[in-house]
Amino acid sequence: MESVKIFLNESEMPRHWYNIQADLPKPMPPVIHPGTHQPIGPQDLAPLFPMGLIEQEMTQERYVEIPDEVVDIYRLWRPSPLVRARNWEKALGTPARIYYKWEGVSPAGSHKPNTAVAQAWYNKQEGVKRITTETGAGQWGSALALACNFFDIECKVFMVRVSFDQKPYRRLMMQSWGATCIPSPSDHTEAGRRILEESPDTPGSLGIAISEAVEEAAARDDTKYSLGSVLNHVMLHQTIIGLESLKQFEMAGDYPDIVIGCVGGGSNFAGFAFPFMRDKLVDGKDTRVVAVEPKACPTLTKGLYRYDFGDTACTTPLLRMYTLGHRFIPAPLHAGGLRYHGMAPSVSHLYHEGLIEAKAYHQNECFEAALGFARAEGHLVAPETSHAVRAAMEEALACKDRGEAKVIAFNASGHGHFDMGAYEKYFAGEIVDYAYPEQKVAEALADLPPID
Amino acid sequence: MESVKIFLNESEMPRHWYNIQADLPKPMPPVIHPGTHQPIGPQDLAPLFPMGLIEQEMTQERYVEIPDEVVDIYRLWRPSPLVRARNWEKALGTPARIYYKWEGVSPAGSHKPNTAVAQAWYNKQEGVKRITTETGAGQWGSALALACNFFDIECKVFMVRVSFDQKPYRRLMMQSWGATCIPSPSDHTEAGRRILEESPDTPGSLGIAISEAVEEAAARDDTKYSLGSVLNHVMLHQTIIGLESLKQFEMAGDYPDIVIGCVGGGSNFAGFAFPFMRDKLVDGKDTRVVAVEPKACPTLTKGLYRYDFGDTACTTPLLRMYTLGHRFIPAPLHAGGLRYHGMAPSVSHLYHEGLIEAKAYHQNECFEAALGFARAEGHLVAPETSHAVRAAMEEALACKDRGEAKVIAFNASGHGHFDMGAYEKYFAGEIVDYAYPEQKVAEALADLPPID
Numbered sequence: 001m002e003s004v005k006i007f008l009n010e011s012e013m014p015r016h017w018y019n020i021q022a023d024l025p026k027p028m029p030p031v032i033h034p035g036t037h038q039p040i041g042p043q044d045l046a047p048l049f050p051m052g053l054i055e056q057e058m059t060q061e062r063y064v065e066i067p068d069e070v071v072d073i074y075r076l077w078r079p080s081p082l083v084r085a086r087n088w089e090k091a092l093g094t095p096a097r098i099y100y101k102w103e104g105v106s107p108a109g110s111h112k113p114n115t116a117v118a119q120a121w122y123n124k125q126e127g128v129k130r131i132t133t134e135t136g137a138g139q140w141g142s143a144l145a146l147a148c149n150f151f152d153i154e155c156k157v158f159m160v161r162v163s164f165d166q167k168p169y170r171r172l173m174m175q176s177w178g179a180t181c182i183p184s185p186s187d188h189t190e191a192g193r194r195i196l197e198e199s200p201d202t203p204g205s206l207g208i209a210i211s212e213a214v215e216e217a218a219a220r221d222d223t224k225y226s227l228g229s230v231l232n233h234v235m236l237h238q239t240i241i242g243l244e245s246l247k248q249f250e251m252a253g254d255y256p257d258i259v260i261g262c263v264g265g266g267s268n269f270a271g272f273a274f275p276f277m278r279d280k281l282v283d284g285k286d287t288r289v290v291a292v293e294p295k296a297c298p299t300l301t302k303g304l305y306r307y308d309f310g311d312t313a314c315t316t317p318l319l320r321m322y323t324l325g326h327r328f329i330p331a332p333l334h335a336g337g338l339r340y341h342g343m344a345p346s347v348s349h350l351y352h353e354g355l356i357e358a359k360a361y362h363q364n365e366c367f368e369a370a371l372g373f374a375r376a377e378g379h380l381v382a383p384e385t386s387h388a389v390r391a392a393m394e395e396a397l398a399c400k401d402r403g404e405a406k407v408i409a410f411n412a413s414g415h416g417h418f419d420m421g422a423y424e425k426y427f428a429g430e431i432v433d434y435a436y437p438e439q440k441v442a443e444a445l446a447d448l449p450p451i452d
Numbered sequence: 453m454e455s456v457k458i459f460l461n462e463s464e465m466p467r468h469w470y471n472i473q474a475d476l477p478k479p480m481p482p483v484i485h486p487g488t489h490q491p492i493g494p495q496d497l498a499p500l501f502p503m504g505l506i507e508q509e510m511t512q513e514r515y516v517e518i519p520d521e522v523v524d525i526y527r528l529w530r531p532s533p534l535v536r537a538r539n540w541e542k543a544l545g546t547p548a549r550i551y552y553k554w555e556g557v558s559p560a561g562s563h564k565p566n567t568a569v570a571q572a573w574y575n576k577q578e579g580v581k582r583i584t585t586e587t588g589a590g591q592w593g594s595a596l597a598l599a600c601n602f603f604d605i606e607c608k609v610f611m612v613r614v615s616f617d618q619k620p621y622r623r624l625m626m627q628s629w630g631a632t633c634i635p636s637p638s639d640h641t642e643a644g645r646r647i648l649e650e651s652p653d654t655p656g657s658l659g660i661a662i663s664e665a666v667e668e669a670a671a672r673d674d675t676k677y678s679l680g681s682v683l684n685h686v687m688l689h690q691t692i693i694g695l696e697s698l699k700q701f702e703m704a705g706d707y708p709d710i711v712i713g714c715v716g717g718g719s720n721f722a723g724f725a726f727p728f729m730r731d732k733l734v735d736g737k738d739t740r741v742v743a744v745e746p747k748a749c750p751t752l753t754k755g756l757y758r759y760d761f762g763d764t765a766c767t768t769p770l771l772r773m774y775t776l777g778h779r780f781i782p783a784p785l786h787a788g789g790l791r792y793h794g795m796a797p798s799v800s801h802l803y804h805e806g807l808i809e810a811k812a813y814h815q816n817e818c819f820e821a822a823l824g825f826a827r828a829e830g831h832l833v834a835p836e837t838s839h840a841v842r843a844a845m846e847e848a849l850a851c852k853d854r855g856e857a858k859v860i861a862f863n864a865s866g867h868g869h870f871d872m873g874a875y876e877k878y879f880a881g882e883i884v885d886y887a888y889p890e891q892k893v894a895e896a897l898a899d900l901p902p903i904d
């Protein structure tokens with residue numbers, strides 16, 4: 001009997017992360033200072049990040065060694081299984097072979113701890129005592145809480161107030177791992193107090209929460225800030241996913257023709273896909289790599305490739321990326337992790353160069369696919385992940401139509417145990433499909449800084 | 453670097469369940485018909501269960517083959533990892549080696565699918581089209597929903613109304629896997645209608661939900677009933693946990709001195725411990741086997757070893773077991789799976805014969821232990837599992853006191869993702885420790901059937 005799950009032994013776990021910068025046919029555009037419009041240097045980032053991470057943000061080295069202590073924590077749940085979705089193949093009636101990498105096994109339930117643990121460790125090396133961050137629905141906040149706990153770092157999470165009130169379970173996870181989680185806007189920061197004064201009943205926003213977390217980190221010597229996606233060093237840490245997968249495909253004697261991941265900021269997609277991109281860029285493998293996003297936040301498929309701020313308050317350096325404009329306000333969307341106005345510069349660059357593809361789906365069709373997957377494979381995936389599931393399903397059905405036995409691989413980035421409320425709305429027919437209007441994208445151009 | 457997780461390959465997964473009946477020094481007392489007071493035969497159970505399961509209920513064969521189709525479903529998440537809790541050992545400062553078997557990896561989040569899948573398959577073989585069951589907090593209902601889905605069997609779950617209203621997430625899981633989940637009491641059954649007439653606002657109870665599920669199964673030719681614990685065939689199916697663990701300990705070159713599981717009906721404990729009991733009974737291994745229960749429902753530690761009904765409505769055959777009396781009403785207790793008045797007859801028998809030990813803990817000390825475990829190992833366990841965690845912790849601390857490097861193994865029966873509300877109450881100091889009064893146990897004697 002052939003195995004369904006391909007397990008890698010801990011001793012086989014990759015000991016280096018992969019840095020795609022080293023293999024890009026054309027280098028990425030620099031990050032720009034919003035005042036001087038000149039490329040930024042390490043010192044510009046030093047108030048917020050430890051130097052170890054800033055170096056990783058800029059390095060051109062192909063492989064970066066994973067510190068032993070980080071490996072030690074990874075081993076609590078890694079290597080994660082690569083699973084052949086045989087039941088789902090049967091249910092779809094496809095000749096395709098479908099594999100998924102199952103990141104839902106981490107204690108926080110998603111891929112996010114892969115970078116959280118690394119970031120906490122590099123902060124620890126430089127004597128950082130406290131880390132601040134923001135979180136929307138709570139996936140990132142809980143991952144960072146878990147990570148800081150392992151290295152005895154105080155963790156303070158500014159959680160968007162409406163989520164803080166409506167989704168207490170993620171907040172309780174953070175508390176269980178010893179983090180402080182407070183609703184944002186709060187009276188702990190100047191930014192928070194200003195907004196509370198203007199509108200005491202505000203539900204908060206990710207933009208406000210970022211401002212609070214950044215303000216507190218910049219103001220205190222013992223405190224740094226941590227970001228869960230978008231930046232190069234975050235993508236780097238996540239490549240453990242794809243590097244493991246490569247070894248697991250070797251064990252299975254197989255190799256994907258199509259590699260799929262959902263994209264919000266881009267980190268689970270990059271983590272899974274970049275090691276396969278190496279094979280494509282360096283060894284000339286003929287792999288299709290597909291990033292999948294919601295039609296309600298179509299950054300790659302409808303956005304502009306321009307310099308923009310990473311936050312709504314215009315305080316970050318300028319990143320060249322696909323963007324819907326930093327004033328983008330997402331429609332109600334249950335995939336909370338796919339609501340970002342921009343996209344990781346590295347993912348944007350690959351898309352701009354025509355090296356990866358992008359697709360966008362509506363919410364209902366994603367939930368429909370996720371339910372089919374759950375009925376066949378058991379696992380209930382997160383609403384974010386359901387986008388990758390939908391894309392994999394469509395590729396599998398195309399194989400059926402054409403009678404092709406392609407190999408399809410997707411990153412199952414997380415479970416949906418804390419998102420069953422979204423499934424409830426789907427069952428009740430209450431989820432509204434919404435496509436972000438192209439006109440609004442065009443209008444956002446006016447808000448972008450005048451650089452090109 | 454030594455491995456933290458011991459993974460068994462799918463090809464090494466045990467292909468037989470272990471039946472402890474074959475190795476008992478003294479046979480178990482028979483199950484008795486409540487009317488005739490004579491031992492029951494297969495036909496007495498036929499209205500509720502398929503003959504394949506009734507045979508397993510009564511068999512004396514040592515090993516029972518696991519059907520290929522059941523193995524095929526098990527492979528979606530099994531073999532589950534055995535994990536060496538090195539971080540927790542360090543945190544406790546103990547020379548003991550602590551291992552936990554991690555059943556939280558199943559799609560339903562606990563060990564329950566191990567028997568649900570088997571039961572669904574045996575029902576399918578005999579042409580059963582529908583299965584009814586009851587569920588309290590929803591662990592068992594969601595496991596059976598998952599299992600029935602794989603074999604295209606209609607699944608109807610009567611869920612205690614108060615849980616149905618307060619804990620929608622488990623209900624949504626059942627719905628995702630295609631089951632019908634309705635609040636009990638309902639107007640679908642005579643029993644339900646009677647109670648609704650008397651008290652329309654009743655919160656329901658597990659006793660009522662059992663009555664409804666049994667009534668509907670007995671009344672319809674195409675429908676059988678399914679039970680998630682207590683019975684011999686359920687214990688049998690769960691032994692896959694301990695059989696895998698034995699192989700994993702062999703891989704690790706280790707063997708437990710102390711084997712621990714929490715007990716409600718007894719199935720996760722039996723599943724983990726019985727294969728180790730075989731080594732103890734047959735090979736003379738000197739293993740301590742410890743069942744852990746809540747002080748609020750101290751069936752083994754304070755109950756009577758007598759014949760009693762399995763349900764509150766006095767409709768089941770009589771089982772010789774430790775019992776608090778079938779009229780037992782549990783105090784508010786967050787470990788919903790540990791609130792049963794009785795105990796699996798097989799577990800009861802072993803305890804009565806002095807072959808296993810029992811311990812009881814308060815809720816707060818269990819949550820305290822679970823949090824320590826989560827801070828060290830990452831995973832947030834279910835409130836039920838926290839009882840096993842507490843017992844393992846106390847054994848580890850005793851080893852520290854005595855300077856002994858014992859090997860401690862416990863079954864981590866499930867994750868707590870749907871129980872974070874209980875953690876919230878713990879953080880808020882709102883969990884009240886309650887010890888069931890011995891006097892009430894003595895009073896319950898009067899309710900027991902006059903057999904001994």
